[in-house]
Amino acid sequence: MADLTDTHPDRAAPGDPGPTPRSSPEAKAARAIGRMWRSKSVRTRLGTFVVIMTAWQAGVMMFGRDYMATPLGILAVAPEMLTTDAQLWNNTRMTLVDVAIGLGLGGAAALLVGIALGQAKTLEAALGPYINGLYATPMLAILPIFTLWFGFSEQTRIALVIFSAFPPLAIGAWDGSRAVSKRYLEIADSFGAQRRHVWLGIAVPASLPYLVAGFRLASGRALTAAVVVEFLTAVDGLGIYAMTLTTTFRHDEAVVAIAILSIVGVLLTVGVQKTIEKFLPWYGNM
Amino acid sequence: MATINDTEKADAPRIVLSGVGKWFDDLCVFQGVDLDVGKNEIISIVGPSGCGKTSLLRCLNGLLKPDQGQVLVDGEPVLGPRKSIAMVFQDFGLFPWKTVLGNVGYGLKVRGVPKSEIRDVAQHFIKLVGLEGREHAYPFQLSGGMQQRAGLARALTVNPNVLLMDEPFGSLDAQTRELLQFELLNIWSENPTTMVFVTHAIEEAVLLGDRVVVMMGRPSSIRTIVDVPLPRPRDPSTIASAEFQQIRHYVWELVMGVERGRSDGAAHVG
Structure with a gap:
């Protein structure tokens, strides 16, 4: 990784771990996740999802487990059902x-x-x-x-x-x-x-x-x-x-x-x- | 039957317009249009925008019905679209959902020609207009010039006696336009047919036409018919000739409304 950084000095921004070899699939996936994470709309969606699921889970656990499904409950039964x-x-x-x-x-x-x-x-x-x-x-x-x-x-x-x-x-x-x-x-x-x-x-x-x-x-x-x-x-x-x-x-x-x-x-x-x-x-x- | 008629009318004009007039509601677009077009003659029609050039062409095609007078093609009145007449449209008129092959073969398809024959004929004309290799492209994948090549090929497949051109190169850039003008002349000399070419480009009208019809006025009518005695085949050197420039200038003055003496010697006035 160090030689690559040396050959492409202009790509190594301060604090950047440096470019990873282009061929590796793990690196590709990491870059894709990085791109998604940098996209604001993706962050907004993920954030909203987490908030809703947490509220849902907490609300049902507090007020009436017998009357409604919970995200964790669904996650638990889904694989076996499917x-x-x-x-x-x-x-x-x-x-x-x-x-x-x-x-x-x-x-x-x-x-x-x-x-x-x-x-x-x-x-x-x-x-x-x-x-x-x-x-x-x-x-x-x-x-x-x-x-x-x-x-x-x-x-x-x-x-x-x-x-x-x-x-x-x-x-x-x-x-x-x-x-x-x-x-x-x-x-x-x-x-x-x-x-x-x-x-x-x-x-x-x-x-x-x-x-x-x-x-x-x-x-x-x-x-x-x-x-x-x-x-x-x-x-x-x-x-x-x-x-x-x-x-x-x-x-x-x-x-x-x-x-x-x-x-x-x-x-x-x-x-x-x-x-x-x-x-x-x-x-x-x- | 056709052979007898053909020998009988060897010199008969292909198209005869007599006293043709067209109204849209109360508005008269043109009236009193008389014109004979000979076999394998190229007639250019020029005139200012809105003078009814395109409407006249549609009357020739049977897409519009004249309110006055008569349109005869091969001695028979044109009452609706006819097999012997094909049209090339200003905006190319290709179907976006058909490939070049499908578009070019369209005229034959609606005539019930067998598929294999359509493919052969379409392929021949696709090659003729220089679209070989693009048979399976859709119109949106083609430049304007290529789209109009396909439009021309489609009109040619039906082997028309009369080819109607409605400002076919009007929406193309200048270079493409010039290129296609000469290609059209080449194609015509290999497959001669009667052609009525509507344009507002005077140079184009003179370059292509055996005669140039100038339409003027409101309602418009034929103001003048200018003979273009330039030799064929015409090529880029034709445009450079003094005679061409003289005729072009003469037509330009007519269209721009510059009054000249009737006895002007630059061209014959019919």
Whole structure:
């Protein structure tokens, strides 16, 4: 280390331990941590996190250990739950499969309807108000009808997920395809493009930012819908599992289950964003 | 059928504009435009901003419907976009989500040409405009000049009888612009076609055109048509010639509204 300091005297600031060899991975990690630590926003976030966790832990220990989870408690149960609790993963799978099916079906329908609404004035006049109405309708209000049709079953969960995911995505696709720049339409027109070329070849890619925004809303609503159905109809899944844990005073475990839902929600939106950026490099350069 | 018509109309003009006028609401943009454009002729249209050059071009393409008069291409009225007419746009008009290959092949794709054929034809014209190796680049990864090369290649793929150029080099820097002007002339001499070139750059208009149409007035109409009897092929030495400079100056005076005697001998007034 000393010779390196000698060869690069200008890099050795007073008090600096001196540059470490560039090749070593430990040195790289140390530099990365150093960089993060020097970043003010990282320090702020870390500081806030520590304060909140400490207050949470202390508050619960002082006022009611039986009624709430604590950070240390969660940390204690999480590893074992995540590695050995077959029920947890079973329930997670059941909920997520239905969320995926519902998002897929609802999303595909929403894409078709939304693009059509934005491109065909007559259709927009005819159906627009209903789509807006659907968006405004509280999903819980529809649940009794679905249970009447499908019983206390997984179909009810899928149905409510579709019902929740459809409107925001349809409205996103609708706004997006209505906002397609006249420029693109003119170019298509000048080459004699048919309507189907315009819908699929132009309206869909041009409205992608709107679709992404719609999907963000839709995925949150879909997860909520799945959990709500489980709460109210006792269909097996992660939501009802978390509720059972809570009602049997296993608060720390319940938080682990709920955290999986949150993480899935984040992964859905971030995942879609990252996937698009990776595979559609033009996105963000439109 | 086409062959009979072709022999019959060997000397017939490619484009005939008769009494063409266009209104936007109550505002008349241009009126009484009469113009014949011959086969493989290059017509430049110059005029001040807002004189309706671009609207006239859109009427030729069928993107706009004239409110007065008639636009005939190959003897048939233009009622909407047509296969034999292609356009190059001022802002390049590329789809940001398509690669160079996808953009260049677009005109053929909407015509239902098989994929393998599209690729071959597109590849040929990509090479012709000097974009070889950039087939898979997206527009945002290309300079303005390269984007317009792609725009030109896209128009050429459909083998147009009429190529409409809407200030295609207007947003490029001076050097790129000059480079592309000469490349366009080269491409034209290899693939001659009828071209209507709208520009506000007088030098460009004279360099490219067989005739330069000067549009003036509000509402505007054709003020003068200036013959450009410069020999082809034209190259950088053309610009240096005295004759070129004379015609350029003459058109410049017309566009800038400098009154001159009608009998001015610098060029023929049609």
